[in-house]
Amino acid sequence: MIRLFYIDLFLGKRFFVAWGISAFLFLLAYFFPWFGIIPQLFALTSLFILVADIVLLYATTKVGVKTSRNAPTRLSNSDVNDIWITSENHYPFVVRIGIIDEIPYQFQKRDIWFEQTIGAKERRSFSYPLRPVKRGLYAFGKLRTFVQSPIGFIQRRFNEDVAIDIPVYPSFLQMRKYEVLAISNRLTDYGLKKIRRLGHSMEFEQIKTYVPGDDYRTLNWKASARQGSLMVNSYIDERSQHIYCIIDKSRAMKMPFHGLSLLDYAINASLVLSNIALKKEDKTGLITFSEQIGTVLSADRRPTQLNYIMEALYKEKTRYLESNLEALYVTVRRTLKQRSLVILFTNFESISALNRQLPYLKKIAKYHLLVVIFFENIELKSLSQKKAQDVEGIYLKTIAEKFIYEKKLIVRELARHGIQSVLTSPELLTINTINKYLEIKARQGI
Template sequence: MKKVFKLFYTDLFFTNRLFTGLGSCVVLFLFAFFFPWLGIIPQLAFFTLLLLVIADVVMLYQVSKGIFAKRHAPERLSNSDDNELGIYLENWYPFNINVGIIDEIPFQFQKRDIWFKTTLKPQQRKLINYILRPTRRGEYEFGAIRVYVMSALGLIRRRYNFSQGETLAVYPSFLQMRKYELMAISNNLSEIGIKKIRRLGHSLEFEQVKNYVPGDDYRTINWKATARQGNLMTNSYTDEKSQHVYCVIDKSRAMKMPFEGLTLLDYAINASLVLSNIALLKEDKAGLITVAEKIGAVVAADRRPTQINKILEVLYKEKTRYLETNMELLYATIRNVIKQRSLVVFFTNYESLSALERQLPFLKRIAKFHLLLVVFFENTELKKVSEQPAADVEGIYIQTIAKKFEYDKKLIVKELAKYNIQSILTTPQNLTINTINRYLELKARQKI
C-alpha cells in the first residue's frame, strides 16, 4: 500500500491552471474580508475547485495503464546527417487527453528541450517524428520516455514512465553514402555537383570481337578476324575495371581541428566511405589505410559485396591520435600492402609550407609507384579573418598573418604539382564532391 501511494504522489503533477484557480480563491477570500456581501462565494469557489481536482484525479487514475509509448529508432545513426526517430503513442483512456512527452536523448546532443505536445482521442494511435544530428562517432545512450497525461479539466498531470533505455551506435555517414550510391546508379550525380567528364581516347581493356554494325568506329576493325570470318569484325572495348583505389586517412593531431561540429578526421572518414562505395560501383577495388604515429587499420583492396561493410566497421572505430604522422612507416606499409599501381588518396591537413616539407620526401617516393592524390583543407576561419576590413593596427597585423597562411596553402598545391603529385585544396563541406570529381576525372583520363 505504501509503495502504491508513493507511486501515486511521485507521478502526480499540478498544472498552472490549478495554481491559477487557487490564486483566484485566495483573492476571493481577501476581498471577502473587505466586502462582507461576498458571503460564502469564496468557500463555494474553493470547494468547487477541490471537487474538480478530485474528479480529475479519478479520471486519470481510474485505469492502471491509460497510455502506451515506445521509441522508434534505427539500428544505428549516421554521423553528421539528419536521423529520423519517432515516438509511438496509443491512448487507452475512454476520453480525449492532452499529452506532453519528454524523450531522454543522449547527453552528447546537449539538448534539454525535447518536449512534444499533442492530443489523442480514445483508442487513437499517433507517431511523433523528430530529427537528431550527431556530430561524433561512438555509442549514444538513450534513456526513458516520460509521458505526461492531462484530461480536459487540465488541473493535474499524470506521469507515465516507459523504461526504454537503449544504446545506438553512430557510424560514419552511411546515409550520405547511400545518397551518392543512388545518384550514381541512376546517372544523376550531376544534380549534387559531380561533373560529367568526357573520356579521352579508347579504354585500354579489351572485351570481345563482334560483328561490325553501322556506326562502329572504323579504327576498331579487327582485320585478321575479318579475313578469317569473311565478314567485317570489330574489337569491343569496355571501361577499365579492377583498378585499385586506396583511401589513406591521417589520424594525427592536425586532423582534430573542428568545423561545424565535426572534426576534419570525421569529414575525411565520411568522404572515404563515399569514395570507396563509388569505386566499387565503378567495379574498381577499394581499400583503406589509417595512420598516425603508427599504422592503424589496413583493409586490402577488394570488390566483394561485403567490402563496403568491412570498411564501414573499420572507420567506425577510428579516433584521432595526438602525435605527428609517421610518414616513413606509411611509405613502408604502402610498399608492402599495395603490389600494383593504384590511386592513393591521402586525406591530411597542412597549415604551413614547412609542415609539407617534412613529409614531402616520402610523398615523392609514394608518387614514384602510385598515382598519389593529396587532399587537404582550407582554413575557412582564417579566410573570414583575411576578408574582414581592418579597423586598427592590430587588425592589420592579424589580417596580414591570416593572408600569409592562406597563401601558404596555395604554395603547397604548386609545390606538390612540381613533383607530379595530384592535390585537392577544399573546404570541409565540399570535400566529398571534390574528391569524387577528381576520382572520376583521373579514371576518365586513364591516369590510374
C-alpha cells in the same frame, strides 16, 4: 502504491490559477465582509474539481497512455536522422500530453518537449530530427509522458523504460545517395565533372559491326576481311584496379568545422568513395595512421568488403601526436603489391609542414599514383573576405590571406614533384574526391 501515486502526480497551471483566485477572494472577504461564503464555496468547488480530475486520470483505466520510440538500429553521422514517437490513448476522453525523450548527452539538449492532443482511444505518431556529429555509442533513456484530462488541474506521469544504445556510424545515408547517383549516371547533377576520354582501355570485350561514330582507330582489319564488312574492337573500362584510402588521424585532423572534425569528413568521404569504387568493380582498401599505423585493410572487392571498411572506420579516433609518414611509407611498400591509386586524406597548414613530410610523399608517389587531399580553412577564408574596419582588422585580414596563399603554394609544390593534390573545403570533400577518382579512371591514370 501511495508513494507511486505521489511521485507521478504533478499539479497543472489551472490548479494554481484556481487556488490563486480562491486566496484572492479570501483576502477581499477580510476587507469586505459582504462577500460572505463566496470564498469558501469557490475553494470547495476547486477541491471537488481536483478530486474529480484525480479520479479521471487514475481510476478510469489502468493503462492510461502508452508511448513508444521507434529509432533506426544505427544512426548516420553528420546526417539528419528521424526518431519516431508513437502515443496511444486508452482513456475514454480526449487528453493533452507532453513528452520528454531522454536523448543522449552528446547532443547537449535539455529542452526536448513535445505536446500533442490525442482523442479517445486514438493513436498518433510524430518524428523529430537528430544530427550526430561524432561516431560512437549513443544511449537513449526513458520516455516520460505527462497526461492532462480536459479539466487540467493535474498531470499524471507515465514512465516508459525504452532505454536503448544506438551506434553512430560513418555517413551511410550519404553513401547511399551517391550510390544511387552512380548507378543512374546522374553524378553530374551534383557538380561531378564528366571527363572526356583521351584514349580507350586495353581490356578487350568483343568484336562488333562498325556503325557510324565508332572510333576508326579500333577497326579490326583481319575480322573485317573475314566478314566482308567493317568490324571494330570493343573495349570496356579496366576493372579490379586497387584503390586505397589512407586517412591521417593525427592532431591536424582534429580541427572542427560545423561541428564535424576533419577526420569525420575524411571518413565519410572514404566510405562513399569505397562504395562507388566497388560498384565500378575496383578493389578498395583502407589504411589509417598517426604517430603509428592503425587499421590496415587489404584491397578486395568481395561483397563484405564495404562492411569491413565501415566497421573499421566506426572505431577510428583522432590522436594527438604528429603523423609518422615514414611508418606509412614502410606499410605501403609492404602491403601494396602492385601499382595502386592511393588517396591520402591529411591536412597541411603551412609550407614548412609539407616540407617535413615531402620526402616520404615522393617515395610513395614513385611506386603508386598518389593523390593528396587536404583542406581549406573556411574560417580564415571568410575572415579574408570581410572588410577591415580598423588597424586590427587589417592585420587579421592580412594574416588570413597569408595562410590562404600558403595553401596554394602547397598545391604548386606538390605538382612540382609530380604529386596530384586536391585542395577543398570540408563540405565539398566528398564531391571533389569522387571527381578526382572519376577523372583518373577516365584518363586511365592507373
